[in-house]
Amino acid sequence: MTGSTDNIETIAQPTLGEASKLHDAEYLEELRLQMIKFANLQINDPHLAEDAVQEALIGAFKKADSFAGRSAFKTWVFAILKNKIIDILRKRQRLAEVSDLINNDDEGEALNSLFDKKGHWNPDDKPSSWGDPEKSFKQEQFWVVFETCLNNLPGNQAKVFMMREYIGLDTEEICKEVDLTVSNLHVMLYRARLRLQKCLELKWYGGEAHA
Amino acid sequence: MLSCQQVTELVSASQERPLNFKEKVKLRMHTVMCSACRNFESSMGTLRKAMQEFAKGEHNTTDKKD
Numbered sequence: 189m190t191g192s193t194d195n196i197e198t199i200a201q202p203t204l205g206e207a208s209k210l211h212d213a214e215y216l217e218e219l220r221l222q223m224i225k226f227a228n229l230q231i232n233d234p235h236l237a238e239d240a241v242q243e244a245l246i247g248a249f250k251k252a253d254s255f256a257g258r259s260a261f262k263t264w265v266f267a268i269l270k271n272k273i274i275d276i277l278r279k280r281q282r283l284a285e286v287s288d289l290i291n292n293d294d295e296g297e298a299l300n301s302l303f304d305k306k307g308h309w310n311p312d313d314k315p316s317s318w319g320d321p322e323k324s325f326k327q328e329q330f331w332v333v334f335e336t337c338l339n340n341l342p343g344n345q346a347k348v349f350m351m352r353e354y355i356g357l358d359t360e361e362i363c364k365e366v367d368l369t370v371s372n373l374h375v376m377l378y379r380a381r382l383r384l385q386k387c388l389e390l391k392w393y394g395g396e397a398h399a
Numbered sequence: 400m401l402s403c404q405q406v407t408e409l410v411s412a413s414q415e416r417p418l419n420f421k422e423k424v425k426l427r428m429h430t431v432m433c434s435a436c437r438n439f440e441s442s443m444g445t446l447r448k449a450m451q452e453f454a455k456g457e458h459n460t461t462d463k464k465d
């Protein structure tokens with residue numbers, strides 16, 4: 189990935205439409221809150237997150253008249269927001285001291301407890317089948333649970349996981365941005381995935397919630 | 400024979416880099432026999448798809464209408 193603003197232009201350019209809806213204050217406030225939530229998941233600084241959202245909205249408004257409707261506008265505005273977030277993450281030299289990220293042994297121990305001494309799953313922690321998991325994507329309630337699970341990740345895990353899976357940066361790029369070694373990053377991503385698997389299974393797929 | 404823990408590490412690694420032949424064989428030999436790890440492996444695919452879906456910004460818990 190190169191310059192962060194380049195790829196905006198390649199996203200489907202909206203055509204003419206009902207821009208008037210975009211001047212609905214209530215709708216915009218709702219949108220703004222959603223954006224702040226997204227930004228906060230990745231940037232640990234509320235002010236920076238707020239700024240990114242503000243800039244993204246201003247940027248999107250410059251083209252507001254050309255949007256076919258709210259969902260096109262929303263897609264557009266989130267695309268801009270993502271790029272703003274990448275810019276901010278780029279400017280940060282380090283996430284934190286590496287020792288904090290990796291040598292947090294409480295975290296390692298908590299996850300190791302999923303397995304017995306020989307490395308086999310403990311009976312209660314065995315992943316079960318999720319059936320037809322993508323069916324759940326259509327349910328709003330699933331996304332509430334999903335977001336809760338993301339929010340439950342320890343801060344640094346959340347950050348690298350979001351950089352990897354939400355923004356879509358590759359391993360090499362993340363390592364460069366946050367000054368981690370590849371193997372440290374892999375450990376963090378692994379831990380984040382274990383946690384999310386466990387959380388989704390407990391709060392959604394393993395229970396009755398989605399039945 | 401890999402342990403379940405090693406298998407989960409390998410499954411996570413496979414989302415970061417292509418596994419080599421030996422790793423693939425070891426992984427397959429384990430998952431053929433272990434349904435828990437098989438479930439884990441497919442849940443990792445689901446997780447990635449869910450993140451891609453989530454990243455579109457269309458599923459928002461504060462969304463009431465659109």
Ligand SMILES: [Zn+2]
Pocket residue numbers: 402403406429433435436437
């Ligand atoms: Zn296993």
